[in-house]
Amino acid sequence: MKGQHRFINRRTKVVIWTVILAIVLIFVYMFGILIPDEAVAGSFLNAKLPPSWEHFFGTDALGRDLFMRTLKGLSVSMTVGIAASLIGAVIAVFVGIVAATGSQYADAFVNWIIDLVMSVPHTILIILISFAFGRGLKGLLIGIAATHWCSLARLIRGEVLQLRAEQYVAVSRKLGKSGGWVLMHHLLPHLVPQFFVGLILMFPHAILHEASISFLGFGLPPEQPAIGIILSESMRYLSTGMWWSAVLPGLVLVMIVLLVDRMGEYLRAIIDPYSAQQ
Amino acid sequence: MSLEAKNIYFRYNKKQSWILENCTLSVEKGECLAVFAPSGYGKTTLAMLLSGYLKPVEGQILLENKPLPKKGVCPVQLICQHPEKAVNPRWRMKQVLEESGTLHKDVLGAFGIERAWLDRFPRELSGGELQRFCVARALMSGADYLICDEISTMLDVITQAQIWKVVLAEAAKRNMGIVAITHNKNLAQRIATRIIDLSHSV
Numbered sequence: 001m002k003g004q005h006r007f008i009n010r011r012t013k014v015v016i017w018t019v020i021l022a023i024v025l026i027f028v029y030m031f032g033i034l035i036p037d038e039a040v041a042g043s044f045l046n047a048k049l050p051p052s053w054e055h056f057f058g059t060d061a062l063g064r065d066l067f068m069r070t071l072k073g074l075s076v077s078m079t080v081g082i083a084a085s086l087i088g089a090v091i092a093v094f095v096g097i098v099a100a101t102g103s104q105y106a107d108a109f110v111n112w113i114i115d116l117v118m119s120v121p122h123t124i125l126i127i128l129i130s131f132a133f134g135r136g137l138k139g140l141l142i143g144i145a146a147t148h149w150c151s152l153a154r155l156i157r158g159e160v161l162q163l164r165a166e167q168y169v170a171v172s173r174k175l176g177k178s179g180g181w182v183l184m185h186h187l188l189p190h191l192v193p194q195f196f197v198g199l200i201l202m203f204p205h206a207i208l209h210e211a212s213i214s215f216l217g218f219g220l221p222p223e224q225p226a227i228g229i230i231l232s233e234s235m236r237y238l239s240t241g242m243w244w245s246a247v248l249p250g251l252v253l254v255m256i257v258l259l260v261d262r263m264g265e266y267l268r269a270i271i272d273p274y275s276a277q278q
Numbered sequence: 279m280s281l282e283a284k285n286i287y288f289r290y291n292k293k294q295s296w297i298l299e300n301c302t303l304s305v306e307k308g309e310c311l312a313v314f315a316p317s318g319y320g321k322t323t324l325a326m327l328l329s330g331y332l333k334p335v336e337g338q339i340l341l342e343n344k345p346l347p348k349k350g351v352c353p354v355q356l357i358c359q360h361p362e363k364a365v366n367p368r369w370r371m372k373q374v375l376e377e378s379g380t381l382h383k384d385v386l387g388a389f390g391i392e393r394a395w396l397d398r399f400p401r402e403l404s405g406g407e408l409q410r411f412c413v414a415r416a417l418m419s420g421a422d423y424l425i426c427d428e429i430s431t432m433l434d435v436i437t438q439a440q441i442w443k444v445v446l447a448e449a450a451k452r453n454m455g456i457v458a459i460t461h462n463k464n465l466a467q468r469i470a471t472r473i474i475d476l477s478h479s480v
Contacts, residue, residue, distance in 0.1 A: 167363040170331055175378045175419055176351035189368055 014266050021263040025078070028256065032075025039068045040225055048237075051244050058244040060230075061237050070249040072225040074256060080140060080210045085202035087145035089152060089195055096156025097183070100164065110157070114150045122147045126209055127218045140219045144206045152198040159194055163187050193271040200264035204257040211253060227253045280306045281328065281354060281423045281455055286337030288323060297323050301337075303474060307422065310449065310456040312470030314463060319476045321459045322359065325427040328457060329356035341423075351378075355421040359428040361408035365400045371411055372396040378419040385414050388444045406433045413441060417448055423455040431461065442469055 047063035049055055057066035099110035117125070125147050130139035163169065163186065172182050213219035214228025222229055227249055234245035282304035289296050297320040305311045315321050326332045328339060330346040339346055346354060358364050365374045375381055375396070386393075389410040400408060409429060416424060424445070430438040446469060449456050460466050466473050 167358060167360075168366045171356075171358075171364050171415075172377060174330065174352040174355065175415075176349075177377070186366055 011270070014269050018263055018266040018270065021259055021266070025256070025259060025263070028071065029075050029078050032071040032073070032078075035068050035072050040064050040072055048240075048242060051248070057248040058242070060233065060245050061242070066230070066245055066249065069225045069230060070227065070252050073227040073230055073249070074252065076220070076224060076226045077207045077210050077228075077253070078256075080137065080144070081203045081206040084141050084144035084206040084210075085148065085199050087141065088148040088202055088206075089199040091145065092149040092152035092198065093156055093191060093195055095149065096153040097160055097187070099153070099157045100160035101179075101183070107157075110153070114153060117147060118150050122209065123212060123216075126213055127216065130213060130218050135218060136221060140210055140213060143213070144209050147209075148202050148205060152194070152202065155194055155198065156191060159191060160187055163190055193268075196271065197264060197268040200260065200267055203264070204260045207253070207257055207260075280304045280342070281457075282340050283324075283328060283334075284338045284340060286327060286334040286339065288320070288327060288332065288334050298327070298334075305423065305455040305457055307455045308450070308453045309472065310446065310458060310470050312466035312473045313457060313459045313476060314461075314466050314473055315476035316461075321476065322427055324476070325356055325358075325425045325457070325459050328423075329354045329425045331356060351419055351421075353422040354425060355416040355419055355423070356425045356427060357409075357412050357416050357429045359431060361405060361412045362400060364412050365408065367400050369400070370396070371398055371400065371403065374400070374411060375415055375418065378415045382418060385418060385448075388448070389414050390440060406437045409433060410437075410441060413445060417445075421454065423457070424449065426456060426458045428459055428461065430465070438465070 042062035042064045044063050046055070046059055047061055049059045049063075051058045055065050055067060057070060060066055060069070095110055099107045126140070126143035129143035129146055133139035133142050166186075169182055169186055172186060173179075177185075210219060210226070211228035211231065214226050215232045216228075217232065219228060220226045222233075230249045231246060234242065234249070238246055282302075284302055286298055286301050287296055288298040288301075301324070303311070303313075313321060313324065323332065327334055330339065330352060341347075341353060346352065365371075372381075391407075391410055391414065395403060395407060395411075403411075409432070413429060426445070430441055433441065442465075445456070448454070458466065458469060
């Protein structure tokens, strides 16, 4: 970069992109929340309409506008995604720190639990947990959170183990600081990037799982306009030629997931100390 | 009133041979002991043992005939060879210094630490500048003994002289004991009241 006067450097560009993505996502989310229930009310007069200017995504078999329903479903999915990945990330940090700072037995136990949870396919585990907690939003949240903390917990454990071996931590102890003080002032601040990046990269997983579990009928109740519900309803009418009711909402879901994933990658590029200096 | 190592044995794991075998030395308060040895003779290990970072496999480290305290500010402070590893890279230098107590202006002045440096991050300072912070931090903790593990090896000659001058002056003022571990025989002869050569005595 020496001698080269670029108006915008790479970091600034990444920051701008991240902000744009965040704004888009927030806009979709707010829009979904603000849509009144009347907008997604059924009307048999305009049932099974293909996409047009009036109904961007067409209407479903009950005459509900699919565009509005998709947006509303997205905001529901995003709520589930945010809540579940937040819970998962907090569990991960807690468990990771316990494993790295506790006794050897605690460490072995945590690793065993992580292996156990990771060895069972997520979808099956979420279905079981969600079913046990009475389905609905609560069951889904607990199911997704309980299966997605593992890899982040491993990452945090490794990070804490590495940090604890640092000389400045040993110096801090010799200067009379307690273990708790060291944890709060030396260790936790270093975990912030891992926490946020882990959180955001967990988010698309959570959304996809929410959709797939709802699609299979073990998640959200059918009256809720979630993407999974829309897709599972559309299956019934696919053979009648209503391609739009499956393709368009599905496409939007994939788009949102990709957007969030990209944002996570960008965010990592910004705050990860290994790449933040570029 | 002394810091002593009594017949200490040390090795990092059981498969290794002893790094330190039956090593005994003591430092009085107000004394500057230079430990001199070529590479690989366990100088740094000795420094870490004396300051309590490592536990001897056999033998004892005694401070005034008692083992080193495990809690609270340790009266024996180690200043290490690599200052960039001994400070948290995410902290501003001011925070680093305040970890060992409130800032004293006279210490800053004595080490030639400029005010502007206090708001910088460790990576924005050179090794020599960082080492001044580490020495100042150890001095500010109110330690009775300083273990200096090659603290001036990476510094230019002028800075070396400057830092040692301050350390020795401060040690004389507070009647501190110093163990200076070094490669440099001339430096050892210049600063020490007593010299131990590990390659002969062990």
